[in-house]
Amino acid sequence: GNSVTQMEGPVTLSEEAFLTINCTYTATGYPSLFWYVQYPGEGLQLLLKATKADDKGSNKGFEATYRKETTSFHLEKGSVQVSDSAVYFCALSGLGNFNKFYFGSGTKLNVKP
C-alpha cells in the first residue's frame, strides 16, 4: 500500500544548526510529494512540494529533493532559527482516481537559542 514514514521526534537543535528530517515513502505509481508545517494550535501550511523525480522544492531556506531511486524526500535547512520550531509533516498524493493524501506521523522540531 501507499505510506509515508518520517523520523521520530522530537528533534532538538541549537540555533544556526543544520537540519535534516528524513522522509521515505512507499507508493505504486508516481506521486507528488509535500512538506507541511504546523505551528502550535494552528492548521497545516504548505512548506514546499515536488511533483516529479529529481525536482527540488524550496521555500524559506528549506529544501527537499524528490529521489525516486531511494523513495525519499528529506527536508533540509542550512541554519535553523528559533522561529522554525514546529511540527513538520511529509505527505504524498496523486495516486489513483481520488486525490488522497497520505501523511507521515509528523516530526517535532525544537530550536533552542
Added chain:
Amino acid sequence: DGGITQSPKYLFRKEGQNVTLSCEQNLNHDAMYWYRQDPGQGLRLIYYSQIVNDFQKGDIAEGYSVSREKKESFPLTVTSAQKNPTAFYLCASNLGAGELFFGEGSRLTVL
C-alpha cells in the same frame, strides 16, 4: 484574502450531544476534506467530498456525518456515536491534483 475558515476554534461537548463544526472556503475549490488529529499523531481522514451533493467516507468515518449542499461549505457533525471525540479537527480543500489548503482547526473537548 481567500482561505478556509473553521468555527468554532474551541468547542466543549457533554457526553451524548451532537456537535457541528463549520468549514467554509472561498477558494473556489471543488474538493473538501475533514481530518482528525490526536496529540503526537498524524492526520486521519474522516470524510471527503469531490463535488457538491456527493461525499465519501474516509478511514475513520464511524460516529461522524457530513453534508455538501454548497461548494463553499462542508460542515462536520460529531455524533454521540463517536466514542472518543476529543481531538483537533482540520478542514482542507484543494483543486484537482493540487496541494491541500487547511483551515486553522477546531479543538473539541468532551466534558
